[in-house]
Amino acid sequence: MPSIRLLVFTLLLAGALAAGSPAHAQQSPDDLADALLEEVGAAYGERYVQPAVNALGADLNSGFFHKATVGGGLLPLVDVYAGVKAFGTLVPEEERTLSLSYQTRQEVEYDEGETYDADVTYEIDEAPTIFGEQEPGQATGTATFQADGQEQTKDVSLDLPPGLYEVPAVPLGTPQVGVGVPMIGTHVSVRYLPRIGYGGFGSVQFAGGGVRHDVSSYIPLLPFGLSAYGFYQTLSIEGDQAGEGLDLSADLSAYALGVSASKSLLVATVYGGLQYERTTAEVAYSFDPPEIGAQSVAFDLTGENSFRALVGVSVGLGPAVLNVDLSQGQRTVLSAGLGVSL
Incomplete structure (x- = not known):
């Protein structure tokens, strides 16, 4: 599960960053942690x-179907599918760096160890994101304060984490099973992984399901299959880095609504679709290193992908089915599946 481990690593690192990072400005750990957590963490x-x-999120909302119709398999009364789905979302170049400007007030050392309250403006210019270069970024700034009856300035800086995965695409895989009833034109699919522990990285659990309804029968003489579908999925992460004093919980949910069409040609089926989707993530973590004390941060995120069009082809050789499709929205996703269809 490299992609699930990727998310665990990502969230853990973001938590560690928000609670404190090494500095080059001679700030104390308490001052640095407070400034980062409250102002920029x-x-x-x-x-x-x-x-x-x-x-x-783009991966989760992929690979739901390999045809629009329900039925037509080896079993007359049911339509059964069991297989594995794999996805890969391309990482845009602009998502490899981030820039941020913020102001804070913190203590700085000046003039033989004396500390002063200072106004500091930090600039982060093209620092790496999780998918950026594996070289540390840096926040640089200028502290302005009063000392010896005069306004003084001092350059300050903070080290930022490097990128963790400088990869062209983010993979994800999941088992998927489904049962359809041709008589009512409805197919139900389920994706599920039980909670799996990753040693010092905590545990993850994945579940999801959806319904696809064949509407072709409502439209006489329609020369292709047509269906409407909806899917909902969740990914739960619980992390406990005991050695680092970091506890993490993250809940990612994704849903998709769409229409699909397909046309069978001998052993191959060409299919496509239009889809609306949404992904949200709730992240909360606490960091409790001895030198800083307990700190907590929580935030919500929304995935940027909201609409996609897709086209693909599936090939059936007896009960075995192989399908590949490409979808394009705010993200480009390649999806493939291998399974048994009865």
Whole structure:
């Protein structure tokens, strides 16, 4: 499950960043942690994680069907499918970096260890996101404060995490089973993975399902199959980095509504569709290192993909079915499936 581990790593790292990062400005750990958490922790964490939510949301909302009709298989009264679906969402170049500007007030050291309250403006310019270059980014800024009766300035900087996965596409895979009843033109599909532990990275659980209804019978002499469908899925993450003092919970949900059409040609079926979709993620974490003390951050994210068009082809060889499709919306997704259809 490389993609699920990717999301776990991403969220854990964003939590660690929001609670504190190393600095080059001689700030104390308490001052640095407070400034990051209160002023930029959530904002930076959101931008760092957003590309992963976009990609995984686009993956989740893919590969629901390989034909529009219900029935026509080896069994006369039911339409059964069991297989594995795999998806890959291309990562746009603009999602490999992030830029952010923010102001805060914090203590800085000046003049032989004396500390002063300072107004600081930080600039983050094209720092890596989760899918960026595996080189650390940096936030640079200028602190302005009063010392010795005069206004003083001092350059400050913060190290930022590097990208974790500099990959062209984000993969995801899941088993899918479904049963349809041709008499009523309805097919129900289920995707499910039980909660799986990943040692020090916590655990994940995935579940989803949907309904597809064949509307071809309502339209006489229609030369192709036509159906409407809806799917809903959830991905739950619980992380506990005991050695780092970090507890994490994240709930990602995705739903899709669409129409599909297909045309059978000998052993191949050409299919396509139009789909509206939405992905949301709720992230909450607490960080409790001994030198800083307990800190908590929570934020919500929404995936950027909202609409797509797709086209694909499936090939049946006896009960075996192989399908491949390409969809285009705000993200480009390649989907494939291999299973048994009866």
